[in-house]
Each structure stands twice: as C-alpha cells, then as structure tokens.
Amino acid sequence: MEKNSAEFLQLAAATEPIQRKLRQIAAGDFPVSFLHVIESAQPFLVATIAEHDRRSIWAICPTVRAQELFFESLSNWNSNASFLPEAEFAAVENILPDPEIAAERLALLSQIEKENAAKVVVTTRAALDQPAPRRGTLRTASLEIQRGPNMAMPTLLSALSGAGYERVAQVTARGQFAVRGGIVDIFSWQAALPLRIEFYGDEIESLREFDLDTQTSVRTRERASVLLSAADDSSGRVRDYISQDALVIELEPALEGAASATQSSPELAPPSHIQISESWIENVEAAPEDFSSAFVECDIAEFAIGDFMLAETKRAQFVARLKQWRNEHATVAIYFQTEGEIERFREIISADALADIDLVEGTLSRGFCFPAANLVILSANELLGRFPIHGRRRL
Incomplete structure (x- = not known):
C-alpha cells in the first residue's frame, strides 16, 4: 500500500x-x-x-x-x-x-x-x-451576514451607504452595491467574488457568490463578511x-x-x-556544527528534456539508483503533476523497478533526501528535465 x-x-x-x-x-x-x-x-x-x-x-x-x-x-x-x-x-x-x-x-x-x-x-x-x-479595526469594521432572520434589507442598505459604498445599476468593481427588488449585490473590499443576497421580507433567504462577468452564481454561502471601513x-x-x-x-x-x-x-x-537555513548560521548556536538534521540533494543524474524518455542508459542508471535505495530500505516517493504522468511513468519503468516506490500526485519542483529518516523524495520534473519558470502568483 x-x-x-x-x-x-x-x-x-x-x-x-x-x-x-x-x-x-x-x-x-x-x-x-x-x-x-x-x-x-x-x-x-x-x-x-x-x-x-x-x-x-x-x-x-x-x-x-x-x-x-x-x-x-x-x-x-x-x-x-x-x-x-x-x-x-x-x-x-x-x-x-x-x-x-x-x-x-x-x-x-x-x-x-x-x-x-x-x-x-x-x-x-x-x-x-x-x-x-x-x-483591531478590521474586526469592528466588518458586517457579518448570514442566512435567516438576522438583518432587514433597509438596515443593510443604510450600512452600505454610510460606509461609502457606491450604488450602481450593476456591480462591476469592489466598493459597489446594486439593488433589484429583493436582491442586493455587494462587492466587498476584501472579497474575491461579489455576493448576492436575496431577501424574503426581513429574512435573508439566500447568500451566493457570483461571477462578475457572467453574473451567474458559483457558490452558496451560509454566512459572509462585508468590510464597511478600514480598507484604506x-x-x-x-x-x-x-x-x-x-x-x-x-x-x-x-x-x-x-x-x-x-x-x-x-x-x-x-x-x-x-x-x-541551507547553511550554517554563525552566532546562533554555540555547539559544533551539526548535520544530523540536514536535508540534502538526492544523488541522481542530471536529466535534460527528453533524456529520461529517449536515453536508455540514463534511465538504466536511475533504475539502478532506485534499486540501491530499496536495498538500503529507504522510503522513496516520486511526485508527479497529474495522474496521467504517473500512468505514463509506469509504462516506461518496469513494475519490478518500481516495487515499494510510492508514486504520488502533487506539485513539487525539486526533491530532497533526509538521511536521518532514510527518506527520499523525488520530483518527476527533475527526471523529465522540466523546470517551469513561475510567473508572479495570481489569484
């Protein structure tokens, strides 16, 4: 298993x-x-x-x-x-x-x-x-909304107007709200998606997040927070x-x-x-330099794009390294980005070579070894010579 x-x-x-x-x-x-x-x-x-x-x-x-x-x-x-x-x-x-x-x-x-x-x-x-x-200001500046008879529609509209939210025909940006009958759309300053609130009398019957472009609901919420002030x-x-x-x-x-x-x-x-730290930090510990808890690079060959698939010699070297780790009773895991990659890997590496090797789905750019635990974690990206350049993270 x-x-x-x-x-x-x-x-x-x-x-x-x-x-x-x-x-x-x-x-x-x-x-x-x-x-x-x-x-x-x-x-x-x-x-x-x-x-x-x-x-x-x-x-x-x-x-x-x-x-x-x-x-x-x-x-x-x-x-x-x-x-x-x-x-x-x-x-x-x-x-x-x-x-x-x-x-x-x-x-x-x-x-x-x-x-x-x-x-x-x-x-x-x-x-x-x-x-x-x-x-402390964000806690007091948030209006907590939840389904049920906890807030009347006029109370909500008064709070939004008093906090400087702009009333518009259709919400297109943060800091805006729109009213259509018993429905109020709000795009709070801290929210990833705008919120659609449906009232039935003085009761909130429905809370849903919706897509700004299509105006269609994407997720139902039981409760939500609207930031009334402190955003600036x-x-x-x-x-x-x-x-x-x-x-x-x-x-x-x-x-x-x-x-x-x-x-x-x-x-x-x-x-x-x-x-x-990757290195020794002077003046932090008076004791001698200690490598007992070190995490190190794994001893595998360098693979360029296509090497693992096309170069049988390099593939054989990797299989031999797996066998060596297995003989040393190491726990070895290889992380792949998709299940499809795992299946493809099983096709090119024999079942015997992968015996007791854990193939895991996950995003890992590079692997590591932890000798103290006899633990080897590898990344398929390294084996495939694939090191994607990450752009700035976006939502």
Missing part, C-alpha cells in the same frame, strides 16, 4: 534530531535553528513542525520568488496554509495597484483578526513592515497581526541581520522564533 504525504511527515518527526528540535520548540527554548536544509525541503520541514504544534505559524520568506515556490511546495504537505502577498505600490502616477492583491491581503488579515485564518501564513520579510489597517487605513503594519504565541519561522535569515533574528529583538518577531 502506497504511503501518503502525512506518513512522510511522521517518518521525519520520528527521527531523533527532529524530535529533539520539536521538544525544544514545545519548551519555548528559542531561538531554534534547523541548519543545512536545502530550499526544496524547507516546506516539508515547516509542515512537519506544524503537524506537531497547535500554534499558528508565520513562515517568513526572503523574497517574493522564494515565497511563491515555498507556498506551492507546502501545499503537498499542508493544505491549511495561506499566502499573504506583498502590497503593490503604483510605479507610475495615476496607475492603481492590483486590486486583487489588495483584496487578498485584506481578506487574510480579516481572518487573522477573527482568529479563523489558516494554520500557516506564508509571507515575506518586506511584507511585515508594509502598511496595513491598524490591528494604513496606520498599522502587517507584523502587528502576529500573535504573541505564534511560531515565527524565518527562512534563510540574512547573516547581517542575525542579531535582530533573536528573541531579544521585538522588531523581527514575537518571542517564539525558528530559523531554517
């Missing part, structure tokens, strides 16, 4: 070096450092920590590019994660920033205010110091939304900023703080 991603996390967490670090985190003995962890393994390690700690986690990436790659890989190991993008600032006068990014930020910050955000929030160092609504407030900072009991994990902390990366500095993070 093939293993799943949760079982791989359990294998890693059961090793002595990871258990030791998890005990240190549970005891609040910060800062905790995980060193010699290659970039492709860092999402896996964060997911392992999240699996064994109940607190919310902020994963702080050094760049937007690193954030996008990290979040994409993290989805294989932990589905309860959110992406907090950096704010966009107009580079040219009279050109507005992307409203989708602004809405995504407001939506996630609102969820954090209401303590119903995802377990893991992924953002960047730069985003922490960007302006945001003052902590910039008197706070994103870092204000990190609760004092959160685990803040900094990925690849800058060496010149090492002093500010400790619990003695409130500027970087709350007291709970974890560092993950």
Whole structure:
C-alpha cells in the first residue's frame, strides 16, 4: 500500500534530531535553528513542525520568488496554509495597484483578526513592515451576514451607504452595491467574488457568490463578511497581526541581520522564533556544527528534456539508483503533476523497478533526501528535465 504525504511527515518527526528540535520548540527554548536544509525541503520541514504544534505559524520568506515556490511546495504537505502577498505600490502616477492583491491581503488579515485564518501564513520579510489597517479595526469594521432572520434589507442598505459604498445599476468593481427588488449585490473590499443576497421580507433567504462577468452564481454561502471601513487605513503594519504565541519561522535569515533574528529583538518577531537555513548560521548556536538534521540533494543524474524518455542508459542508471535505495530500505516517493504522468511513468519503468516506490500526485519542483529518516523524495520534473519558470502568483 502506497504511503501518503502525512506518513512522510511522521517518518521525519520520528527521527531523533527532529524530535529533539520539536521538544525544544514545545519548551519555548528559542531561538531554534534547523541548519543545512536545502530550499526544496524547507516546506516539508515547516509542515512537519506544524503537524506537531497547535500554534499558528508565520513562515517568513526572503523574497517574493522564494515565497511563491515555498507556498506551492507546502501545499503537498499542508493544505491549511495561506499566502499573504506583498502590497503593490503604483510605479507610475495615476496607475492603481492590483486590486486583487489588495483584496487578498485584506481578506487574510480579516481572518487573522477573527482568529479563523489558516494554520500557516506564508509571507515575506518586506511584507511585515508594509502598511496595513491598524490591528483591531478590521474586526469592528466588518458586517457579518448570514442566512435567516438576522438583518432587514433597509438596515443593510443604510450600512452600505454610510460606509461609502457606491450604488450602481450593476456591480462591476469592489466598493459597489446594486439593488433589484429583493436582491442586493455587494462587492466587498476584501472579497474575491461579489455576493448576492436575496431577501424574503426581513429574512435573508439566500447568500451566493457570483461571477462578475457572467453574473451567474458559483457558490452558496451560509454566512459572509462585508468590510464597511478600514480598507484604506494604513496606520498599522502587517507584523502587528502576529500573535504573541505564534511560531515565527524565518527562512534563510540574512547573516547581517542575525542579531535582530533573536528573541531579544521585538522588531523581527514575537518571542517564539525558528530559523531554517541551507547553511550554517554563525552566532546562533554555540555547539559544533551539526548535520544530523540536514536535508540534502538526492544523488541522481542530471536529466535534460527528453533524456529520461529517449536515453536508455540514463534511465538504466536511475533504475539502478532506485534499486540501491530499496536495498538500503529507504522510503522513496516520486511526485508527479497529474495522474496521467504517473500512468505514463509506469509504462516506461518496469513494475519490478518500481516495487515499494510510492508514486504520488502533487506539485513539487525539486526533491530532497533526509538521511536521518532514510527518506527520499523525488520530483518527476527533475527526471523529465522540466523546470517551469513561475510567473508572479495570481489569484
């Protein structure tokens, strides 16, 4: 029976070096450092920590590019994660920033205010110091709507008009609402989709999100939030939304900023703080350099596009490497983007060669090995010589 991603996390967490670090985190003995962890393994390690700690986690990436790659890989190991993008600032006068990014930020910050955000929030160092609504304002500025006799239509319309929403014939942008008989359409500032509310007397009979272009419903809701104000407030900072009991994990902390990366500095993070780096961080740990919890590159050949399909010699080398791992009783998994890729792979590699090898569907740009757990995670992208260039993430 093939293993799943949760079982791989359990294998890693059961090793002595990871258990030791998890005990240190549970005891609040910060800062905790995980060193010699290659970039492709860092999402896996964060997911392992999240699996064994109940607190919310902020994963702080050094760049937007690193954030996008990290979040994409993290989805294989932990589905309860959110992406907090950096704010966009107009580079040219009279050109507005992307409203989708602004809405995504407001939506996630609102969820954090209401303590119903995802377990893991992924953002960047730069985003922490960007302006945001003052902590506490989003909670009080939200109007909670739910099905049932909880709000009359005149009350809702009065609240929208008082908050500066524009009444239009048909909603086309955020900050607008439209009325047709007993139906009210609203596009809230933080919403990904506009909301259609159907009243029957003083009772809300239906709540649905709808497509802006086709005006057709796409999802039924039991409740929703409408942001009445605070959308333009910039008197706070994103870092204000990190609760004092959160685990803040900094990925690849800058060496010149090492002093500010400790619990003695409130500027970087709350007291709970974890560092993950590919290299050794001086002045963080007094103990000798430790490789026991290292995540390393897997020892497989370099494959160009077409090599794996066409070059029988290279394919044979890979099969021999699989056999070696199997003889060493390693747990080996290969991640493929689609089920179709898995079926194609089974056609070109014999069943004997794939015995005890887990073929998993997921998005993983590169693999890694964790020697302490005898765990090998590979990506089909590496085998196929396919390393797609990711554009900036969009909703």
